[in-house]
Amino acid sequence: MQVFDAGAATVIGAEGAIIPVEDLLAANDIPFDINDYIAGVRYFYADADGKMIGMPFNSSTPVLYYNEDALAKAGVTAPKTWEEFAETTAPALKEAGYIPLSQSHLPWIFTENFHSRHDLPFATNDNGYDGGDTQILVNNDAIKSHFTALKDWKDQGLFEWYGTGWGDNVKPFEEGKVAMWLGSSGSFGGLLQTADFPFSATMLPYWEGVNPDPKQTFIGGAALFAMSGKSDEENKATAEFFRYLTTPEVQYGWHKDTGYVPITEAAYGVAKEDGHYDKFPAAEVGIQQLSLPAGDHTKGYRMGFYVQIRDVMNREYGRILTGETDVDTAFANIEAESNKLLERFAKTQN
Amino acid sequence: MKRAGFTNPWLPILLLVPQLSIIAVFFYWPAAWAIQSSFYLQDPFGFGSTYVGAENYTDIAESTEYRKVAWFTVYFTAIVTFLSLSIALLLAVKADNVLRGAKTYRTLLMWVYAIAPPVAGFLGIMFFDQSHGPLTRFFGFFGWDFKLGVDYFDTATAMIIVAVWKQIPVNFIFFLSGLQSIPRAVREAALIDNGSGFRRFWDVTFPLLAPTAFFLLIINITYAMFDTFGIIDTMMKGEPGANPMTLVYKVYIDGFRGNDLGGSSAQSVILMVLVLVLTIFQFRLIERRIHYT
Missing domain, CATH: 3.40.190.10 (Periplasmic binding protein-like II)
Known part of the structure; x- marks a missing residue:
């Protein structure tokens, strides 16, 4: 199975x-x-x-794909950090007539792997591996500032969100409208077929201000x-x-x-x-x-009813990005609803 | 009047058995099972379940998200029912007056009926596609930056348009046959009494259509609440995200996608009760006041 x-x-x-x-x-x-x-x-x-x-x-695993023509036209290289993206890469790409960035999976790329890349704990009980009454630790300042930045970038035209669907966000990249796309390393074979421009990939960017020593x-x-x-x-x-x-x-x-x-x-x-x-x-x-060095919180996570937790994240992230709610409320909701789901799941495990 | 009857009392029961067994297998048995499992929390493989009393119900009652979904269902049902009934009625009245090419006209209007809901949803996705959809461009022409799957209001609008479009033919067929069964003598008498077509319609035709309209009202409410599932599912492209959804879709999401059988059973029991109320309302309160002649 x-x-x-x-x-x-x-x-x-x-x-x-x-x-x-x-x-x-x-x-x-x-x-x-x-x-x-x-x-x-x-x-x-x-x-x-x-x-x-x-x-x-x-x-x-999530990686950053980029349109080589677009980056050459803007005179920049693929960003290593989000600081570099915000200060240098994105404004130059916008200037060159591109939407700088889109991504295809907010819970996977900007939540789970955000924690792993910055070596932040994602849940109690060793990210849930030890079992029992696990609580999610998603309501933290690092990820909240990331989503605040994301919303700002969207408002400034440095980032675009095309809905929760995977394909809707990759399409503008394949069409050459979006210069960089965060997707799966497994998308490579497909992109070779669909993209008619030279493209390459680099590792998932990180916030130097959060962790200058990024992990796997x-x-x-x-x-x-x-x-x-x-x-x-x-x-x-x-x-x-x-x-x-x-x-x-x-x-x-x-x-x-x-x-x-x-x-x-x-x-x-x-x-x-x-x-x-x-x-x-x-x-x-x-x-x-x-294969990058492992940290204390990078081996994975284990949470029950996690499919629903992802749905809750997608819902709240969508509301952040369309301005229906603010970052603090959204993360408080995600935390409360996720913990409620985890509590329910713990009861099924007796 | 002589009543026809069976001499053997077992024969009618025997004749009913196929129908009753289908109802038992596909309705009573699952319904009973849903009621039972709504008081438990199950692990996803069915190895064990824990009795939690009414907790699944109190969780639903406390959930602000469930309330949002319920309100959306109310608005969605009201708008879809109203629009699909009124547009179909208008079309039926017009079609009833058409003499030449009437058959072609009617066939064209009924055509959509043959389209399966997921296919209708898929057509909706194409029409409202973010970059190439003709309707997206049409709205863009008026300065409306329509974004299916991104903006809550836009997605709801698209779902309503597709759901209404899909339901109009059914209503149209019923209204048209309803109109055609109104006796000619009544119409002609009305024509002599009143020259205004508008007044004639509201004073004579519409009351005579009332039984049809009432029947359709119930059919349309259940359609909007339940049968639009396929449309909603397709238009969400498998990702509920921040999109609007109806109660029955939430049952599916929590139960089949999220493996929370207890919670989703409790939600479906709530829906069952709702349908029961609707049925009682139909038989007790309104059917008495409307005369079928």
Whole structure:
């Protein structure tokens, strides 16, 4: 069964529903070493003790794509920090007739990975990994100033928001109206087909004022979970299938065609040897970002009913950006409603 | 008058069994299940559930967001019902007067009826597309920067337009057949009494259409509240975000997207009660005052 990142807590929390990947492989004599997996992927779908529960498969992480023609025309390079974006990059791109920036997933890029990139705690109980009565820590000054800045940029024409849908925000980038777009490293293969201008990618910008030493991001995408209650033969087949999926060749094939990150060091090596990154340097950004140093709060997060929490975030962020509400009210709402949902989820876990 | 009857008392029951079993399987059983699960909190895989009493209901009562969605549903239902009924009535009255090419005209008006709600929603997305939609451009011509999926009011407007457009043909068909069943003698008598077409319509035609109109009113309220689901779902493109939504859509979002079965069951029980009230209102209060002749 394939479950996406935000659903991970729900699946992992459902005791008895799944067999941990590590146990499944061990029972079928398939060698497994968590260190074969690239750093950022290792623990996102693992339990508090670091045992891998779900097999990461189509892994991705947010990166910044940019239209090379647009940046050349404006005489700037891709921004490393948000300070650089606000002071230099965005005004120059606006001057050159572009909408400087759009993005496709506010909860994923500007909330979850915002916390990871700046090494800020996202939830109590070690981002929820320890379980129990987890509380979200989203109502903090760093992210509130980020959204205040975002709204200002939108008002000044330095950023545009085209709704909650993923595609609506990437379309203006593909059409060449928007100069830079924050999306998934997994969007790379698609963009190669749709964009008729030279583009490249760089790592997710950070606020130097918040953390001058940025960390790795979380993986997004989805993982595969083996359901329990199957016969030994079926389990063996599942284990073999996982082995097949993690072979360097298969991983490299997926990586090359889609842009999803190779999940093992071996597959990453094959991609390097093959000269894939000489042809497409942008394809390597995602995995480089996932291989950055880890911080205290970068291994992932684990919160139940998280799909609804994301919906609450999307709703409040939409209201911030259309001026229906202010940043303080929005984050107070997100905090209160999320904690209410987490409290409800905790009750289902008895 | 002689009443026709069955000699064997079991035969009518036997004949009713297929219908009753369908109702039991697709309505009573799920309804009972929803009522039961609304008092529990379930884990998403159904391995266990915790009895929480009326907590799911008190959570809903305390939620300001639920209240917002409920108010939107009220406005949405009222506007969609009013517009789709009045536009259809106008079209039916005009179509009733058409003599030449009447069939073509009517067929064209009924055509939309064959379109499935999600397809209607999809057409809505194309018409209101942020950069290329013809209706977006049309509004832009008047200085209205229409933004589907971004602006709450604009998105609501687009949903209402599509929902009304989709419902007009049904109302049109009923109104037209209602108009055509008004006896010729009555109309001719009215024509002698009063020369004004406008007065004739309100004094004679409209009261005679009342049974049809009332039936359609109930049908349209349920349509706007429930059957617009497909339109709303398509027009949101899978992301509720800050967009307007109706109560029945929220049941789906919380239950199927969010895996909160208890909370969403409680919401659907509330909707069931609402439909029950609507039905009682229909049978008890109004049907007595309207004479079907």
